[in-house]
Amino acid sequence: MERQEIEIFLTLAEELHFGRTAERVGVSQSRVSQTVARLERRIGARLFDRTSRQVALTPIGEQLRDDLAPAWRGLEEAVARAMAAGRGITGSLRVGFSGAFTGHFLHSVAEVFTRRYPGVDVRIRQVQISDPYGPLRAGDVELQVTEPPLAEPDLTLGPVLVSQPRVLLMSSAHPLARHGSVSVEDLAESTLLTVAGNVPAHWLDHHFPRRTPSGRPIPHGQAMTHWEDALSLVLAGKGVTPVAAAGAHYYSRPGLVFRPFTDAPGIDYAFVWPTGHETARLRAFVRTAMDRVREAGGPERAVESLWTDGITGA
Template identity: 65%
Template structure:
């Protein structure tokens, strides 16, 4: 059997539909029919039972599929592995994330990446929000998904993976918890948790501002080190914290409320890596994650599609 015959046969055995097989194989439907008819003449037996309503494998068709599919899959894997090696896409790749929904996206994206690049060993790990770039600079991760804005001359910012409206996480008993939305000026009437550690000032001011747009001071609460601290402190009534609207899906529990902002910029996450350690496998992962995000509808819709 020639390669195109094997691929058309196996695709039809999976789809059991001539039109979808033709679309996947990039050929006409008549070409699919001709290829299968040619195989059946060569083998001397029907491989598919077909009528106007259904297509099904015959017993001999199932035997042929079961015999050649594992070998074909192994050949494809070896071709992909050799191609990846030729492009330098091999070895260990360590990918960081900073929150629950970014980890969900990264795990899905790594599944897609692994199929395309079987020679890569992937390691996924969380990075602390109090030291967002420390793991990158120390070489503990090769790239990571992290919150914008990023203004670091030694780091390269890749594609935006997530863009979500901003909300405020606050105790369910708080007076603002009953509002349909809130404004940035309302923060002057609350205690805003902040972030400790080595977070850049421009990043802290973007997410945990010290004053409202009109200059009113925002009371500052406890500095947090780990995201998990936010939930317990808000539940205890020690302050409020900005989050993405998607956070309600991952963190909602009794005693908490999520109220959307009506005038705040979205929270965006992008891939970032050290410019001096950019490699073929880093670029390949960034491209694969970008394509995966686009396949789910883009950064604004990716969380809903996961």
């Protein structure tokens, strides 16, 4: 099998969509179809069952994928290491994160990255919510994963790494804890914990609104400077706060309840870096991360893939 044939087959086995496969590999959709047909003639069996509505691997296709994928990853990593040496991708890369689950996923990315680029020392650290962009601007980290929106001219917003439904964190004694779900309108009847520090006003307004969609005022309570403050304040009955759904997996403990919103937008966690300071190391790490996201099934499945793969959370 030629290199492009393997790449097309494995990409289609992952995407199960001819159009997306063509886009990722950088060929026409007809080239994907011709390549698959050629492979099937050579093997003497169908690799994919395809209809007008869906594409699925046959048992023989699944076997070929499972046999080829490890060797292909090894080949890609060997080529990446050679390219890294040739381009001088060495040194250290400091990466920041704002939530335990994004940090967990970044560590899984770093494992793949260091195999591909053994000359780079990746160091991952948490960034406090009270100063979300301070470490980037100070040079303490070169790359960060944090929640948009971003309206900072000196910072560049990159691709989304993780996307999560938004839920409301509250004490089990809170009246809303008896409900299976909540609405943004319910915040008018609660005290909303917010964030203090060097935090842009537009970011606060997005994540901690002062009014419901119908215009009712939302009472604001104590402002947090560290994420851990939210857990103790909620447990003490001082208020409620919106969080990502993955928080229920990472921060669950007696007395805390997580209830999904029926009408609030989800929370994205995207790469951010200082504008004009995009290095080869940084670009390579982002590429590796987005490869990992695609393997997981997209930003919506990124964190959950760690659990299903048997990688325990912090």
